[in-house]
Amino acid sequence: MVTQSFFSLQDFYGGSIGARLAVAHGLYPDFARELALNEPFTRMLAQALILQKELARIMAALDHGTLCAVCGGRVGGGCCSSFMAGENDVPLLLLNLLAGVGVAALREDAECCFLGKTGCLLLFKPMFCLNYNCKEIRQGAAPAQMQRLEQAVGRLLQQQYALEQLLLDVLRQGGRLIG
Ligand code: SF4
Numbered sequence: 615m616v617t618q619s620f621f622s623l624q625d626f627y628g629g630s631i632g633a634r635l636a637v638a639h640g641l642y643p644d645f646a647r648e649l650a651l652n653e654p655f656t657r658m659l660a661q662a663l664i665l666q667k668e669l670a671r672i673m674a675a676l677d678h679g680t681l682c683a684v685c686g687g688r689v690g691g692g693c694c695s696s697f698m699a700g701e702n703d704v705p706l707l708l709l710n711l712l713a714g715v716g717v718a719a720l721r722e723d724a725e726c727c728f729l730g731k732t733g734c735l736l737l738f739k740p741m742f743c744l745n746y747n748c749k750e751i752r753q754g755a756a757p758a759q760m761q762r763l764e765q766a767v768g769r770l771l772q773q774q775y776a777l778e779q780l781l782l783d784v785l786r787q788g789g790r791l792i793g
Pocket residue numbers: 681682683685686691692693694746747748749750751
């Protein structure tokens with residue numbers, strides 16, 4: 615548990631994914647109590663969860679889950695590598711914690727530490743994860759389906775970005791983020 619009371623942008627966006635996880639967990643308890651009373655934040659988080667569900671429905675219609683499960687079951691076969699785990703910064707990890715996800719490193723191998731037995735643990739994922747569609751997925755989808763998928767990803771990414779900016783503002787105002 616990190617007991618530091620304020621952090622730098624380097625703490626949020628640099629360092630290892632383990633260090634960022636520790637920062638997010640250190641900030642979470644007090645921050646969650648404070649943000650529960652922040653109406654713009656709770657409203658925007660509720661909207662983000664609706665957009666995330668909409669995207670999940672579109673992905674299910676494209677059989678994303680089955681394709682990725684088969685692929686991820688092969689050693690080195692999936693696209694969720696440990697390198698990709700590093701795309702998760704502290705604001706995004708905090709956002710997942712605030713949405714009720716039990717964010718934790720699930721593994722320590724060549725795959726992303728957030729890749730569990732049933733897929734990605736996170737509700738809110740990095741831009742690179744959301745934007746990536748491999749050949750199998752693109753070939754199996756009709757152009758209209760791909761368009762719906764890309765639009766849903768765009769809407770969710772926009773909302774995630776706005777929420778992350780709000781989190782950073784609140785942290786700066788409270789003196790917990792310097793820079
Ligand atoms: S997106 Fe494509 S490459 Fe990545 S795990 Fe799914 S099926 Fe495999």
